[in-house]
Amino acid sequence: MYPLSDKDFNYISSVVYEYARINLTDKKRALIISRLSKRIRALKMSSFTEYTDYLKNNPGGSEFQTMVDSLSTNYSLFFREPHHFDFLKETILKSYQKGELSIWSAASSTGQEVYSVLMTIREFSRENNKKIQYKLFASDISRKVLKKASSGTYDLQDVKNIPRPLLEKFFLKGSGDNSEMVKVKKDLIRDIKFFRLNLSDTSYQLPPMDVIFLRNAIIYFDQPTKIELIDRLHSYIKPGGYLILGHSESLSGISEKFKLIGKTIYKRIDL
Ligand SMILES: C[S@@+](CC[C@H](N)C(=O)[O-])C[C@H]1O[C@@H](n2cnc3c(N)ncnc32)[C@H](O)[C@@H]1O
Structure with a gap:
């Protein structure tokens, strides 16, 4: 040192x-x-x-x-904070009728979050025999984590909290030197648009989102940055859409443009 x-x-x-x-x-x-x-x-x-x-x-x-x-801290997990994926299923996917559902993992790190969203959608769609059209976006400031995310390659250790049937369905197991690795299947990787984005930039070209996952990122920002960022993200969420934060994050004192409707789940308020 x-x-x-x-x-x-x-x-x-x-x-x-x-x-x-x-x-x-x-x-x-x-x-x-x-x-x-x-x-x-x-x-x-x-x-x-x-x-x-x-x-x-x-x-x-x-x-x-x-x-x-x-x-920066890039720690992430598959199905981290499982109540968010229950909410996605029970509220968002259940009420889906038509059109394209847009979901953005805005500080995606190595991709576990966006793949968890994708597996949740695919499983819900199959179990309920319901066709869901969706567009998934995953961004981060770091090219290094994005490279790993878009490669879909993980150690066996990283996937231990993925239920076995999902693991078998959506991942390929490595062999030989890679026997301790798994890889997300190509058709899943193809469903996600990965791109580098610095959340402190003042504008980005993105379609309006139904849901933004912004979990475990604003914790590293100071109050003025949080206020400015949340205000900006509000305009990227469709009326009635959702913003999902991490377990120790809150919009209290940051924004009145969202209503807390579940554990760290916020709904855009439209006045
Ligand atoms: C702890 S990870 C969160 C991963 C995932 N959302 C989760 O909750 O498991 C935080 C991520 O925020 C990213 N990050 C930090 N500052 C950023 C910025 N200004 N713009 C975009 N991403 C940023 C880091 O590179 C890191 O990958």
């Missing part, structure tokens, strides 16, 4: 904030030291100052993106 001066800490936290709106407060000092010391070692540098000088001399270079990737 390398020592981190206030000057280097302030530089790193300000450039990360400027780019991704990820708020690296003083509490994250230890995280910066542990994660970026690995980068300093990998680049054969000898200090944080050498590292920050390198970033300053290579603005927008690949190390900047690698640094943001190293400092």
